[in-house]
Amino acid sequence: MGIFESHSPKGPLADKWVNHKNKIDLVNPANKRNIDIIVVGTGLAGGSAAATLAELGYNVKTFCYQDSPRRAHSIAAQGGINAAKNYQGDGDSVYRLFYDTIKGGDYRSRESNVYRLAEVSGNIIDQCVAQGVPFAREYGGLLDNRSFGGVLVSRTFYAKGQTGQQLLLGAYSAMNRQINRGKIKSFNRHEMLDIVKVDGKARGIIARNLVTGELERHSAHAVVIASGGYGNVFYLSTNAMGSNVTAGWKIHKKGAYFANPCFTQIHPTCIPVSGDHQSKLTLMSESLRNDGRIWVPKNIEDAKAIREGKKKPTELSEDERDYYLERRYPAFGNLVPRDVASRAAKERCDAGYGVNKTGEAVYLDFSAAIMRYGKEAATTQHLSNPSEDQIIKLGKEVVEAKYGNLFQMYEKIVDQNPYETPMMIYPAVHYTMGGVWVDYNLQTTIPGCYAIGEANFSDHGANRLGASALMQGLADGYFVLPYTIGNYLSQDIRTGAISTKTAEFDAAEKEVRERLEKFVNNNGTKSVDHFHKILGKIMWNKVGMARNAEGLREAISEISALREEFWKDVKVPGNAQEMNPELEKAGRVADFLELGELFAKDALDRKESCGGHFREEYQTEEGEALRDDENFMYVAAWEYTGNPSEAILHKEELEYEDIEVKTRSYK
Amino acid sequence: MNLTLKIWRQKNAETKGKIVNYSVADIEPDMSFLEMLDVLNEQLIMKGEEPVVFDHDCREGICGSCSLQINGEPHGPDRGVTTCQLHMRRFKDGDTITIEPFRAAAFPVIKDLVVDRGSFDRIQQAGGYISVNTSGNTQDANSIPVEKENADMSFYAATCIGCGACVAACKNASAMLFTSAKVSQFSLLPQGEVEADRRVLAMVEQMDKEGFGNCTNTGACEIECPKGISLENIARMNREYMKASVK
Amino acid sequence: MAKSALLKSSLAKKYWMAFSGLFLCLFLVGHLFGNFQLLLPVGDAARDQFNEYALFMTSNPLIKVLSYLTYFSIIFHAIDGLMLTIRNRKARPQGYVNFKPSANTVWASRNMGVLGTVILAFIVVHLYMFWGQMKFGELKDNLYTTANDQEVADLYTLTIQTFQDPQMGLIWAILYGIAMLAIAFHLSHGFASGFQSLGVNHPKYNGFIRKIGYAFAVLIPLGFAIIPFYIYFVLDKI
Numbered sequence A: 001m002g003i004f005e006s007h008s009p010k011g012p013l014a015d016k017w018v019n020h021k022n023k024i025d026l027v028n029p030a031n032k033r034n035i036d037i038i039v040v041g042t043g044l045a046g047g048s049a050a051a052t053l054a055e056l057g058y059n060v061k062t063f064c065y066q067d068s069p070r071r072a073h074s075i076a077a078q079g080g081i082n083a084a085k086n087y088q089g090d091g092d093s094v095y096r097l098f099y100d101t102i103k104g105g106d107y108r109s110r111e112s113n114v115y116r117l118a119e120v121s122g123n124i125i126d127q128c129v130a131q132g133v134p135f136a137r138e139y140g141g142l143l144d145n146r147s148f149g150g151v152l153v154s155r156t157f158y159a160k161g162q163t164g165q166q167l168l169l170g171a172y173s174a175m176n177r178q179i180n181r182g183k184i185k186s187f188n189r190h191e192m193l194d195i196v197k198v199d200g201k202a203r204g205i206i207a208r209n210l211v212t213g214e215l216e217r218h219s220a221h222a223v224v225i226a227s228g229g230y231g232n233v234f235y236l237s238t239n240a241m242g243s244n245v246t247a248g249w250k251i252h253k254k255g256a257y258f259a260n261p262c263f264t265q266i267h268p269t270c271i272p273v274s275g276d277h278q279s280k281l282t283l284m285s286e287s288l289r290n291d292g293r294i295w296v297p298k299n300i301e302d303a304k305a306i307r308e309g310k311k312k313p314t315e316l317s318e319d320e321r322d323y324y325l326e327r328r329y330p331a332f333g334n335l336v337p338r339d340v341a342s343r344a345a346k347e348r349c350d351a352g353y354g355v356n357k358t359g360e361a362v363y364l365d366f367s368a369a370i371m372r373y374g375k376e377a378a379t380t381q382h383l384s385n386p387s388e389d390q391i392i393k394l395g396k397e398v399v400e401a402k403y404g405n406l407f408q409m410y411e412k413i414v415d416q417n418p419y420e421t422p423m424m425i426y427p428a429v430h431y432t433m434g435g436v437w438v439d440y441n442l443q444t445t446i447p448g449c450y451a452i453g454e455a456n457f458s459d460h461g462a463n464r465l466g467a468s469a470l471m472q473g474l475a476d477g478y479f480v481l482p483y484t485i486g487n488y489l490s491q492d493i494r495t496g497a498i499s500t501k502t503a504e505f506d507a508a509e510k511e512v513r514e515r516l517e518k519f520v521n522n523n524g525t526k527s528v529d530h531f532h533k534i535l536g537k538i539m540w541n542k543v544g545m546a547r548n549a550e551g552l553r554e555a556i557s558e559i560s561a562l563r564e565e566f567w568k569d570v571k572v573p574g575n576a577q578e579m580n581p582e583l584e585k586a587g588r589v590a591d592f593l594e595l596g597e598l599f600a601k602d603a604l605d606r607k608e609s610c611g612g613h614f615r616e617e618y619q620t621e622e623g624e625a626l627r628d629d630e631n632f633m634y635v636a637a638w639e640y641t642g643n644p645s646e647a648i649l650h651k652e653e654l655e656y657e658d659i660e661v662k663t664r665s666y667k
Numbered sequence B: 001m002n003l004t005l006k007i008w009r010q011k012n013a014e015t016k017g018k019i020v021n022y023s024v025a026d027i028e029p030d031m032s033f034l035e036m037l038d039v040l041n042e043q044l045i046m047k048g049e050e051p052v053v054f055d056h057d058c059r060e061g062i063c064g065s066c067s068l069q070i071n072g073e074p075h076g077p078d079r080g081v082t083t084c085q086l087h088m089r090r091f092k093d094g095d096t097i098t099i100e101p102f103r104a105a106a107f108p109v110i111k112d113l114v115v116d117r118g119s120f121d122r123i124q125q126a127g128g129y130i131s132v133n134t135s136g137n138t139q140d141a142n143s144i145p146v147e148k149e150n151a152d153m154s155f156y157a158a159t160c161i162g163c164g165a166c167v168a169a170c171k172n173a174s175a176m177l178f179t180s181a182k183v184s185q186f187s188l189l190p191q192g193e194v195e196a197d198r199r200v201l202a203m204v205e206q207m208d209k210e211g212f213g214n215c216t217n218t219g220a221c222e223i224e225c226p227k228g229i230s231l232e233n234i235a236r237m238n239r240e241y242m243k244a245s246v247k
Numbered sequence C: 001m002a003k004s005a006l007l008k009s010s011l012a013k014k015y016w017m018a019f020s021g022l023f024l025c026l027f028l029v030g031h032l033f034g035n036f037q038l039l040l041p042v043g044d045a046a047r048d049q050f051n052e053y054a055l056f057m058t059s060n061p062l063i064k065v066l067s068y069l070t071y072f073s074i075i076f077h078a079i080d081g082l083m084l085t086i087r088n089r090k091a092r093p094q095g096y097v098n099f100k101p102s103a104n105t106v107w108a109s110r111n112m113g114v115l116g117t118v119i120l121a122f123i124v125v126h127l128y129m130f131w132g133q134m135k136f137g138e139l140k141d142n143l144y145t146t147a148n149d150q151e152v153a154d155l156y157t158l159t160i161q162t163f164q165d166p167q168m169g170l171i172w173a174i175l176y177g178i179a180m181l182a183i184a185f186h187l188s189h190g191f192a193s194g195f196q197s198l199g200v201n202h203p204k205y206n207g208f209i210r211k212i213g214y215a216f217a218v219l220i221p222l223g224f225a226i227i228p229f230y231i232y233f234v235l236d237k238i
Helices: A013-023 A044-056 A094-104 A111-131 A163-181 A246-253 A286-290 A300-307 A324-328 A338-353 A367-380 A388-414 A469-492 A503-520 A528-542 A549-569 A581-605 B033-046 B118-127 B148-158 B165-169 B176-187 B196-209 B220-224 B232-246 C002-008 C010-039 C044-059 C061-090 C112-135 C155-164 C169-197 C203-233
Strands: A036-040 A059-063 A154-157 A184-187 A190-198 A201-209 A215-219 A222-225 A264-270 A293-297 A362-365 A423-432 A449-451 A634-639 A648-653 B003-009 B018-024 B068-070 B096-101 B109-111
Touching: A013 A111, A036 A044, A036 A201, A044 A059, A044 A163, A044 A184, A044 A469, A059 A190, A094 A111, A111 A163, A111 A469, A163 A184, A163 A469, A163 B118, A163 B148, A190 A215, A190 A246, A190 A503, A190 A581, A201 A222, A201 A503, A215 A503, A222 A246, A222 A469, A246 A449, A246 A581, A264 A286, A264 A338, A286 A388, A293 A300, A293 A324, A293 A338, A300 A338, A324 A338, A338 A362, A338 A423, A367 A388, A388 A423, A503 A581, A528 A549, A528 A581, A549 A581, A581 A634, B018 B033, B118 B176, B118 B196, B148 B176, B165 B176, B165 B220, B176 B196, B176 B220, B176 B232, B196 B232, B196 C010, B232 C010, B232 C169, C010 C044, C010 C061, C010 C155, C010 C169, C010 C203, C044 C061, C044 C112, C044 C155, C061 C112, C112 C155, C112 C169, C155 C169, C155 C203, C169 C203
Parallel strands: A036 A059, A036 A222, A059 A184, A222 A449, B003 B096
Antiparallel strands: A190 A201, A201 A215, A264 A423, A293 A362, A362 A423, A634 A648, B003 B018, B068 B096
């Protein structure tokens, strides 16, 4: 071990990546043929990395729990992907994207990584277009852009409301090409259940075939974890049902530090919870905030009347509405970053102004946009003296063209027509900025084990800006990891094939098998979901959008107690030698029950408010986040010692050479 | 509401399956169809029975995992939605709902309602890509303008989520809509046109090898497709294939 | 690859299905216009005209080529259809307990095989009744000379007598009517489907093709079906 060192290259910020690439060791093509790499997870990061590594000549094995790599949850990303192309000529540049990302992340990310991210962002778009990703275009045939929350330029490339899907299909098609060439072996419906270390280095994994239940040993010269985020620790989130922390947590337990677990993004525009049966939350693209205005009633009586169904939102006049984001943040208005918008919604709802039956929803209103677009359309169509009905009709057409699929989705779920009555939205857990700690080369503290995409602690600091997750996943997978991993593998060219018939593999497999057997033989009385839901409630109420020391302490002891009960009383039907989704869930929830505790511990330890982490004790008089750069400008990297509560904190101090650290203000 | 469910249960690929009847109570109209199945499964687990296994993941209609044949139609009676987006308000108290796996020789049942759609992956592996390496030195994204109409059509073809509803709905279990959507996405773009011939020949060959049926233009696929992929894509593939074959 | 692709692949089978089917549509038009001569008032003129036409259709070398192409198309269309059906059956060995195709398809499109079989049976009977009699049966040996000095078989009288037969005439007319109904349904799907299989699909013209298809599917079989009833009910008895 002993590699808890950022390895950020020296030299001017703008030259670091180029200099680093020029100096790192390469593996010659003949030797690449003898080197195996395992990639766990096939989303944007894993899929793009697997394809690129295979193109370079390495033998790649990919693993995903879904039935096809194409189903990884990157597919659900809606809004878009940022790139500093400056196609709109609105003053964008690599530096500005870098600056926005650092600022958006509330100065808790590593400067050199973020600059590199901004630097390769343009290449991503070039690469994706070459692959046939059908981005939105203008009539001139060139690519279209839109703006997103937290920035002042239009740099977001998109494919309607399905950008993630299109980018993932791009990476998947690149993978397919390599599968066809025999350079990638794709293990679908397989779940990694442990990492195998030989002489301190990552040398393979134990994976369970989810169809047959068999445990399989796979060896490699390096292991790449690209398994996404851990938002499902909250039970309800916008993550897929199967999204889990298991791969990241297993390597954490084997020596990889886990960084900033408390940095979690709560997305402001999700469809509110409708009842206890709810299994997941649905995001509405942030792009809606470009045209929608967010409000709650000004008078608390009106809010009450609406909740009780006695009043309709459309009955309230302009004066009776509180457009609280526009009121509090005149410069950015409804386009403030996600953490700010989410907290503001919670603040209003906590104060009693929520508008659905649970009191946890605010309005996102398109009536002003419909009027505005309607008037524009009337002008372009040379209608003199259009009636209000005509304007509304034209406006609805424009709004439908822009957001039709989202409106339709909303109507399907909520059974209300958002063209007629304002949408209801509420924040929901969406993305986790924290994750496995990695250095500049994306290597974890286990030599030969890498983490990319959302699985690592990433480039987003304490808060991620919209349309940056896709950018980071693809940057890591296409343009960073395939180079940096060569530096490590160049030392491995004489190792030869790695045997799976060793004591290390025996031990790891045994451990995994015993745990699976424990589950199916436990004969408890409560289902896995029962525990997961309780964990989610603890997390949401005490480790959610606003946290305080007392609540966090409670959370830690409650989670710890819940974990104990889980192991005693969980009931997993069926056996381990067959397809058994309950068994899969049990393993994942067991890991969430450990992560949740570390999460709360990290939140308790960080005695400041920054980005997505808001401690009630640390706020300004106006209720804005109060950062403490003096004491907390570091990455909290936790080392596992046998119990989450006893994890050891390692600090990576953050240094900003090229940027002035300021208080984030969107006023 | 209270419902009777007739669900296909099958232990694994080797054993024979059968329809088993279940009843569920107190289903709320706001629940999604899969949440209704969650309720059933919770009930079964508590009774010590094996829960019904079904594919699902994102539960927002984009990953393409969920795949149920509900009352004789893939993804149920609603149009333009996947099973996970189907809500129980679509059903009435006392209804009987039949739930079966997607049926096709190329989609063998793995367990209960879960089928193996690996054949779709293999069709795409045969040629569903543009042969371009990752380099960071491909030409600038704006160097080749693409007619907006073509870009949009390519996008609509690319919205296919690979769920297999087209195969499930087709009386011939044909995979033409799926395959043609992939062929179209690439052939409509200048970037993909270069290897269009090779692609369509290889993908159709693989499609045939997998044992899918032939297209008889009944149009069931287009109607049941949760993403509304158009039959136009099939015609385009027919053209592309003819062009490639006579060369 | 390209060569075998044009013979063996599932798409190519559909091309041939479409080519042969659309060719047969052309044949139907020609056949119908020939048949309309049966509507002429009964008499020697009508008899001569029709029988001379029949002779022309069976002896002109160019028409001969076309008719062989027609026979071939019918046989090929049937065999190709059979092969497609067999493969389609194999593609879903285990059916659904509950399958609701009426929710997303029209009846004709799902029953092209059944309709095709009915049509094939009709063609066999039809050929036996008229063409067979002319080529191999009694008619062949009982030629007569028309006003234009042509030696012809009297197919006209056979046809009129068949449909005016006091016992069987109406039954034949009804059976022919049913066969035409099968052709109508077959065409209602097949006409537009042929274009789709050949890749002719454009949002601008699809509606037009479909409408022409429906019009074709109604008018042509209707034209055929009218004739036997007209002969039975309207035409003077021979």
